[in-house]
Amino acid sequence: MGSIHRRRAAGSWEGVAAARYDDPAVAGVEKHELIGPADGARSYRVRYFHVPAGARTALERHPHDHGVVIEHGRARVTLGDEVHELGPGDVVYVEGDELHCFEAVGDEPLGFICVAPPARRA
Amino acid sequence: MGSIHRRRAAGSWEGVAAARYDDPAVAGVEKHELIGPADGARSYRVRYFHVPAGARTALERHPHDHGVVIEHGRARVTLGDEVHELGPGDVVYVEGDELHCFEAVGDEPLGFICVAPPARRA
Numbered sequence: 001m002g003s004i005h006r007r008r009a010a011g012s013w014e015g016v017a018a019a020r021y022d023d024p025a026v027a028g029v030e031k032h033e034l035i036g037p038a039d040g041a042r043s044y045r046v047r048y049f050h051v052p053a054g055a056r057t058a059l060e061r062h063p064h065d066h067g068v069v070i071e072h073g074r075a076r077v078t079l080g081d082e083v084h085e086l087g088p089g090d091v092v093y094v095e096g097d098e099l100h101c102f103e104a105v106g107d108e109p110l111g112f113i114c115v116a117p118p119a120r121r122a
Numbered sequence: 123m124g125s126i127h128r129r130r131a132a133g134s135w136e137g138v139a140a141a142r143y144d145d146p147a148v149a150g151v152e153k154h155e156l157i158g159p160a161d162g163a164r165s166y167r168v169r170y171f172h173v174p175a176g177a178r179t180a181l182e183r184h185p186h187d188h189g190v191v192i193e194h195g196r197a198r199v200t201l202g203d204e205v206h207e208l209g210p211g212d213v214v215y216v217e218g219d220e221l222h223c224f225e226a227v228g229d230e231p232l233g234f235i236c237v238a239p240p241a242r243r244a
């Protein structure tokens with residue numbers, strides 16, 4: 001049986017817990033796992049990231065890839081050795097092992113959907 | 123190397139071709155593969171569906187699952203033997219082999235992101 005997660009007005013979802021990062025470099029960034037193992041999804045995870053104005057996600061690279069759709073706000077996106085300024089509806093594919101970072105530029109928070117392969121088993 | 127697909131004002135994306143369905147039951151529905159094999163993505167596909175007001179996607183079931191986020195418009199969603207009315211930001215997980223259909227209700231077209239596993243090899 002599938003599942004429904006309705007969005008609440010506050011930018012949270014029914015049945016989805018927000019996770020915060022401990023890394024002070026990315027203070028205030030929230031991750032919401034909209035679809036994942038808790039729903040029975042085994043092939044991919046669909047997450048939503050909320051980045052406060054002026055904040056950014058970790059500048060990082062790792063073996064798994066990301067499929068990103070910007071939902072709201074303006075993003076300065078580091079992708080390898082390039083930097084792109086993107087807005088709502090724009091799409092980014094981050095290849096495995098490619099350096100990447102999403103920064104909220106301007107006065108608005110940034111929100112984006114980020115698809116990833118299943119988490120590796122511990 | 124990853125890739126960027128900027129959204130054009132017209133609801134299309136740079137570097138993404140829209141596909142139409144031949145099935146007359148779903149006239150006018152467009153699929154845009156935002157991220158997939160053309161980008162090097164091997165673990166999942168990220169698609170965007172545009173459904174004109176009053177139209178719907180196929181009522182179908184198949185072995186692969188779907189992760190859906192409503193982007194705009196109102197949707198009447200068939201999920202198994204349930205029907206839900208959903209709006210922007212709401213999330214649906216369609217399990218494998220679960221009956222599903224997305225219908226645009228009201229005066230607006232419906233737009234949603236739909237994540238799926240890689241296409242099976244022919």
